[in-house]
Amino acid sequence: MWQLFTFPLCPFSRKLRLLMGEKNIAYEVVREYPWEGRDGFWQMNPAGRTPVLFDPARRHALCDSRAICEFLEETVERNPMTGGTAPQRAEIRRLVALFDENFYNDVTAPLLHERMKKRLVLRQPPDSKALREAMKMAHGHLDYIDWLVDTRQWVGGSTLSLADLACAAQVSVADYLGGIDWKGHDQARGWYAVMKSRPSFRPLLAEKMEGLPPPPHYALVDA
Amino acid sequence: MWQLFTFPLCPFSRKLRLLMGEKNIAYEVVREYPWEGRDGFWQMNPAGRTPVLFDPARRHALCDSRAICEFLEETVERNPMTGGTAPQRAEIRRLVALFDENFYNDVTAPLLHERMKKRLVLRQPPDSKALREAMKMAHGHLDYIDWLVDTRQWVGGSTLSLADLACAAQVSVADYLGGIDWKGHDQARGWYAVMKSRPSFRPLLAEKMEGLPPPPHYALVDA
Ligand SMILES: N[C@@H](CCC(=O)N[C@@H](CS)C(=O)NCC(=O)O)C(=O)O
Ligand SMILES: N[C@@H](CCC(=O)N[C@@H](CS)C(=O)NCC(=O)O)C(=O)O
Numbered sequence: 294m295w296q297l298f299t300f301p302l303c304p305f306s307r308k309l310r311l312l313m314g315e316k317n318i319a320y321e322v323v324r325e326y327p328w329e330g331r332d333g334f335w336q337m338n339p340a341g342r343t344p345v346l347f348d349p350a351r352r353h354a355l356c357d358s359r360a361i362c363e364f365l366e367e368t369v370e371r372n373p374m375t376g377g378t379a380p381q382r383a384e385i386r387r388l389v390a391l392f393d394e395n396f397y398n399d400v401t402a403p404l405l406h407e408r409m410k411k412r413l414v415l416r417q418p419p420d421s422k423a424l425r426e427a428m429k430m431a432h433g434h435l436d437y438i439d440w441l442v443d444t445r446q447w448v449g450g451s452t453l454s455l456a457d458l459a460c461a462a463q464v465s466v467a468d469y470l471g472g473i474d475w476k477g478h479d480q481a482r483g484w485y486a487v488m489k490s491r492p493s494f495r496p497l498l499a500e501k502m503e504g505l506p507p508p509p510h511y512a513l514v515d516a
Numbered sequence: 517m518w519q520l521f522t523f524p525l526c527p528f529s530r531k532l533r534l535l536m537g538e539k540n541i542a543y544e545v546v547r548e549y550p551w552e553g554r555d556g557f558w559q560m561n562p563a564g565r566t567p568v569l570f571d572p573a574r575r576h577a578l579c580d581s582r583a584i585c586e587f588l589e590e591t592v593e594r595n596p597m598t599g600g601t602a603p604q605r606a607e608i609r610r611l612v613a614l615f616d617e618n619f620y621n622d623v624t625a626p627l628l629h630e631r632m633k634k635r636l637v638l639r640q641p642p643d644s645k646a647l648r649e650a651m652k653m654a655h656g657h658l659d660y661i662d663w664l665v666d667t668r669q670w671v672g673g674s675t676l677s678l679a680d681l682a683c684a685a686q687v688s689v690a691d692y693l694g695g696i697d698w699k700g701h702d703q704a705r706g707w708y709a710v711m712k713s714r715p716s717f718r719p720l721l722a723e724k725m726e727g728l729p730p731p732p733h734y735a736l737v738d739a
Contacts, residue, residue, distance in 0.1 A: 339614070339660060340613075340614050340617070340618050353603065355603075355606050355610070356610045356613075357609065357610045357613035357614070359582070359609065359613060360606050360609035360610045360612075360613060361606070363605070363606070363609055364602055364603070364605070364606040364609075367602045367605065368602045379587055379590045379591045380576065380578075380587070382586070382587070382590065383578050383583050383584070383586070383587040386580065386582065386583030386586055386587075387578070387579045387580045387583045389583075390563075390579075390580035390582060390583060391562070391563050391580070394563070395563050437562060
C-alpha cells in the first residue's frame, strides 16, 4: 500500500488525499514534520517537503504534489480529475497553480507560520498584523472563488476537477486556522459545503494537529 | 501567431521559450513587466504573473508556465519533453518543480530582487548579505545538478527533457545576474555548455534587459 509522508495541515498533501479519495486509492499516512529536517526524509525528497508518496514494494518515492497528481491521473484511470480538451485541462492546471502558489503564499503559508509553527515549534505569539493581512488576502481570493463558481458549475469548469480539490485543500487549512470569514461569500461558502460533504473529505475533517485544536465549526458539514 | 507576454529575465518564460524552441513553435514576444500591475495584464492572468501565452485569433490566454508546457506537450506532438513511462514523467515533473520552486526561491528570486528590481524599479543598492546567501544556496543546487548529470545522461533521465529546460532557464537568469560560480562544478558546467549551444537557447542569450547588461561571459557558448 502507498505510504503518504505528511502532517495533518499540509495543504498540498490534502489536495493529494482528496484525489486519492475520489479515485479510491488506498494509502496509509506516515507522520512527517518537514521542519524537523529528518535525514531519511531528505533522502526521499531532496526538496525536503511534504507530501512524499512512497511505494514500499518498489522502494520508490514520488515527490511534489502536482507531479504526484499527474502520475495518479496517468496510472489510475477511474474518476479523472484533469479531464476534457487540452484548453480545459490547461484551465484546471492554471487554477491548481493559482491555489497552490498564490492562495498558499498569500493566505495559508502566513496562517501556518503564525498560528501553527509559532505555537508548536517556535513558542512565540502570533503577529497580529501578519494575521490581519492574511485574512484580508483571503477575502480577495474568496471573491475570485465566488466569481468562478458563479460563472461555471465547479471551480475549474463544468465537472468536479483537481481545481476544486486544490482550492478546497487550501481553504480547509485556512479554515482550520481560523482564517476564513464567509461573510459576503455565499457562493464560495455553498461550494465549500458541497466539497465538505463528499466522502473524500471525511478523513481530513476528522484529523487533528496535536496541540492545535480546530474551531468548533471546522468539521461541521453545514457550517 | 502566439504572443508571449514576458520580460527578458523571467525564468519561467525562459523555460517555456526553450520548450517552444525545441518544438519549433513560432511566437512573438510582447514586453510585460508584472510589477507595473497593468490592468489589461491582470485581466488576462488573475495571478498577475508572467508568462502569459495569448492566442490572438481565439482571444484565449494560457497562464502558469507549467500548465502552458503541459498544454504544448499535449497539442504539439513533435519533440516530446515529458516523455517516457509514468514514473519517468513523474521524475521529470518533480525536477521541474524543484527548479521552478526551490532553485527559484533560493537563488533566482533573491538575485532578481537585489540586482534587477532594486536597480531598475526601487533605485536602491543591493543587500550584500542577501546576495551572499543566494550564491551560497546556488552552490548547493549546483552540487545537486553535478550529481544528476553524473548519474544519468541528462538532468531528468536518459533523454533531454523539460527538467533540463527548467534547470537551464533558472541557471541562465542567475548567470545573467552574476550569481553563478562554476568552480568545483565541472559536470554542471559541461551540461550547461551543451544546453547553451542548442539553437533553442540562442534567442535567450541574445536578449538583454535594458539598463542591466549581462557579464561578458554570459552569452559565450564555451564559457
Ligand atoms: N510544490 C510542493 C510544495 C510542498 C510544500 O511547500 N510543502 C510544505 C508543507 S505545506 C513544506 O514541506 N515546507 C517545508 C520547506 O519548504 O522546507 C508540492 O506541491 O508538493
Ligand atoms: N508558477 C508561475 C510563476 C510565475 C512567476 O512567479 N512570475 C514572476 C516573474 S519571474 C512574476 O510575474 N512575479 C510577479 C508577482 O508574483 O507579482 C509560473 O510558472 O508561471
